[in-house]
Amino acid sequence: MxxxxxxxxxxxxxxxxxxxxxxxxxxxxxxxxxxxxxxxxxxxxxxxxxxxxxxxxxxxxxxxxxxxxxxxxxxxxxxxxxxxxxxxxxxxxxxxxxxxxxxxxxxxxxxxxxxxxxxxxxxxxxxxxxxxxxxxxxxxxxxxxxxxxxxxxxxxxxxxxxxxxxxxTPRAPLAKNLDDVLPIAAWDLLPMDKYRAHNWHCFDDICHRMPYAAIYTSLGCPYSCTFCCINAPFGKPGIRYRTPEVVVEELELLHTQYGVKNIKFVDEMFVLDERHYMKIMDLIIEKKLDLNIWCYARVDTIKEETLATMKKAGVNWLALGIESANPNVRDGASKKMRVKDIERVIRQIQNADICVIGNYIFGLPDDTEETLQETLEMAIELNCEFANFYCAMAYPGSELYAMALEENWALPKEWKDYSQHGYAILPLPTKHLSAKEIIRFRDNAFHQYFENRVYLDMIESRFGLSVREHLEQITKNKLKRQILE
Incomplete structure (x- = not known):
């Protein structure tokens, strides 16, 4: 028992x-x-x-x-x-x-x-x-x-x-000491031989995506993007940290006891407080851990002078929330950044031999057919090593969900249909476009990006022919969408 x-x-x-x-x-x-x-x-x-x-x-x-x-x-x-x-x-x-x-x-x-x-x-x-x-x-x-x-x-x-x-009963107060309430996980209770990294995470060694682990070094996010629900369990924007020493102790345990090299920092915003994330980098280097790490950042939180150390510690991928090419559509504090500023930061990251995942959202409230195309063209021009194309969804706990209820917008009939890759996905309409138009554009954009010869040539030059062929095989698999049938 x-x-x-x-x-x-x-x-x-x-x-x-x-x-x-x-x-x-x-x-x-x-x-x-x-x-x-x-x-x-x-x-x-x-x-x-x-x-x-x-x-x-x-x-x-x-x-x-x-x-x-x-x-x-x-x-x-x-x-x-x-x-x-x-x-x-x-x-x-x-x-x-x-x-x-x-x-x-x-x-x-x-x-x-x-x-x-x-x-x-x-x-x-x-x-x-x-x-x-x-x-x-x-x-x-x-x-x-x-x-x-x-x-x-x-x-x-x-x-x-x-x-x-x-x-x-009222919610429990937010924990002040994350090291106490978020201790080193009970990895011994998990089937550690079952976990597998993302394919792009291992482009440098595509045949070795296992073993794999993902950990939090912080909880929450100080920003309030309309599409995000990350702060629902916490009741308000904000961020709290585990101490770097505990984080690296956990990384060392994963590396030495379970042979884990592929690591994801799950934090919504890992690259934010330099004192926190750089201390983790320094300790990883000090302990000589051989890791392949990816994590989230914002374009406006990247500091060029930290990138060499991050690379030395094993950070090989940074995921950036670019969202949209149009500053009137883009959400959050990065709205003020221009496309040329975004490109400058991405090139700084790549010059440090760190790969970039560009995350884009189609169907934000002010999107038009022209702004969707503008975002796709920007993505193709930036030519990041990988890209994620999302549809704007009204996730429970987000501002968009509250707006959808208030405006009586159609929402997915079942919770599973909130999946970006799901058959019955139903994204939000915009002021100018229907849900059907948005999902069609998103799926076509995926194939335009990943079947683009310039992109595939870059991938082959960077990672080898096998990775190019891997991506070419993926693009043969087209998602089925109920709304498009």
């Missing part, structure tokens, strides 16, 4: 279509594993079932949980990137239903989406508890309640049924 079994949900086929077989990453659930470590440090018996990595069905997941006879089963709903929680709710709901069907008495659900929509989640899903806000203190208190040492009314951040009424 265990006190709590954590479940990481996932359905690669549903979320990525045919890309899920061997192209998409399989990412370890760092937050879930860290929550498990936190509770284990408090004396509780814990277990983790990674249904996504194991690629098992909801029934198989529930049956495996049942063999552990848990006091509490808890499904934690996050994703491979900050906006990927809602798309995992469909499979999460099915897992919760199977958990109740086999007789598990106490089922909880937490994560970004449940925190953004706690009442709706409680009404829609077969769960006893929904966690709103950060999960650690509510889970600790909930286990104490289930063991009989406290009252349910003193458990913070919990939504539940009391007879026929929904009741809830």
């Amino acid at each position: 265990v006190d709590i079994v954590f479940i990481n949900p996932g359905d690669r086929k549903q979320i990525y279509q045919d890309l899920g077989a061997d192209i998409s990453a399989i990412e370890p659930p760092f937050l879930t594993a860290s929550f498990a470590a936190y509770l284990r440090n408090k004396g509780f018996r814990v277990a983790i079932i990674d249904a996504q990595a194991e690629n098992i069905t909801p029934l198989e997941t529930a049956q495996r949980a049942g063999t552990l006879n848990p006091l509490l089963a808890c499904v934690i709903v996050y994703g491979n990137q900050p906006s990927a929680s809602s798309q995992n709710m469909s499979i999460s709901g099915r897992i919760c239903t199977e958990l109740k069907n086999i007789g598990i008495e106490n089922v909880a659900i937490g994560g970004l989406h449940p925190s953004a929509l706690p009442e709706r989640t409680l009404r829609e899903e077969a769960v006893d508890f929904v966690i709103e806000g950060e999960e650690q203190e509510p889970l600790f208190a909930l286990l104490e309640f289930l063991k009989g040492s406290r009252e349910i009314t003193s458990v913070p951040g919990i939504w539940r049924w009391e007879e026929a009424e929904i009741v809830h």
